[in-house]
């Protein structure tokens with residue numbers, strides 16, 4: 001199972017903390033965003049071009065951290081350029097070339113300047129549509145090599161010189177970032193989205209952005225409106241660029257890169273929209289995870305179980321996508337009572353796999369991937385094998401005091417059996433609480449009494465108000481039969497294991513826009 005180790009998380013957190021607090025040039029949130037994009041670029045360049053080595057990427061990171069250690073803390077607050085006009089002014093007038101700067105860096109700087117001049121000459125619109133991006137990648141490669149070489153090999157004890165030298169490199173980074181940003185940043189990149197880009201550069205760090213964000217700044221330190229400010233700054237920068245649809249934005253034509261980058265950009269875009277949407281995320285989202293077997297067949301996987309395994313990994317991702325999108329209650333349907341018709345040859349391995357995943361979620365390096373998850377199972381537990389029931393009980397007990405995210409898995413669940421059960425319990429409760437005969441209790445039972453006996457209500461959760469189903473199927477199959485009365489419905493065409501984060505966020509955005517009248 002892919003997940004971040006706490007050491008990796010801590011490293012990234014420390015690194016970002018230092019960037020944010022100690023480096024004057026990164027005092028503005030936007031520059032952290034831009035740096036995140038830059039870091040992503042480095043990693044991608046390394047992955048796809050194979051020209052930037054892992055050591056070089058490490059060199060940059062180490063270099064930046066060592067610069068953070070050495071810089072003068074009194075220098076905090078320096079204004080950095082944030083618009084094209086400011087950058088031009090900065091490059092032209094306020095960035096003096098130190099005399100002891102290595103010649104080759106000077107040359108790269110000149111090349112970058114030429115690029116800028118070229119862009120200006122041609123007009124940014126034309127410039128960005130041309131394959132000039134390739135040249136940028138070559139420059140990026142050169143830049144990274146030289147910078148990392150310089151930072152790593154420089155051992156002088158002359159503090160004054162080191163400081164000047166490091167400062168110059170920092171300016172260089174910012175200089176380059178501006179170009180990089182103007183080429184590939186989406187117009188609605190949010191802080192959260194940028195962090196995601198950063199962590200997604202390391203596949204083991206994927207899908208922890210909000211959590212990471214909170215760890216970096218602490219809950220009380222999250223500046224209210226920070227994303228808004230960031231968006232405004234981006235909008236300001238973007239105002240100097242031609243408007244382009246996401247799909248038209250210039251991307252290097254490297255197989256795999258474009259799709260990957262477009263997905264990140266789309267996620268960032270939808271997250272930005274969600275942040276500013278006047279609606280709210282579902283209070284309680286229900287998901288029908290459909291299409292595991294079709295996925296397995298379509299991808300030519302070895303077995304049906306392989307499809308379920310990818311589905312289980314998707315579930316871990318979706319939990320964290322939902323959490324970071326502000327959803328606090330998530331119920332997923334993993335096995336219906338109808339599914340019990342499937343033979344033991346499919347069910348037994350599926351049960352074992354579920355037990356493994358729940359154990360892994362419980363015992364793993366980062367339990368449940370997101371903090372303070374309360375885990376519960378609804379449905380008919382009597383149909384589950386003992387080993388699965390044991391681990392479920394352990395997970396339920398271990399997470400019983402958690403409150404930030406309620407996560408329910410429906411197993412052996414059917415809508416009709418839930419309603420039947422709720423009706424029986426409602427009559428029973430009426431008899432006991434009001435000392436009634438069965439006939440009197442049946443006569444007095446109300447809808448509210450039955451609602452109180454649904455699983456959601458019994459667990460102290462709001463009723464499911466939105467249901468998402470994957471694999472293009474257009475029916476409920478009895479999921480949340482009682483609660484679906486007013487629930488909004490979203491259908492995703494992708495099979496569950498193939499669902500993209502952008503599709504998920506887009507569905508949430510769509511759900512948040514629904515005009516709900518509740519029959520009025």
Ligand SMILES: CC(C)=CCC/C(C)=C/CC/C(C)=C/COP(=O)(O)OP(=O)(O)O
Nearest residue numbers: 289290291292293294311312334354357358
């Ligand atoms: C830890 C834990 C509980 C993991 C859950 C794993 C998971 C995603 C289970 C879903 C199983 C299931 C019956 C999916 C429906 O697809 P299908 O098999 O009916 O596929 P089809 O619609 O293509 O036939």
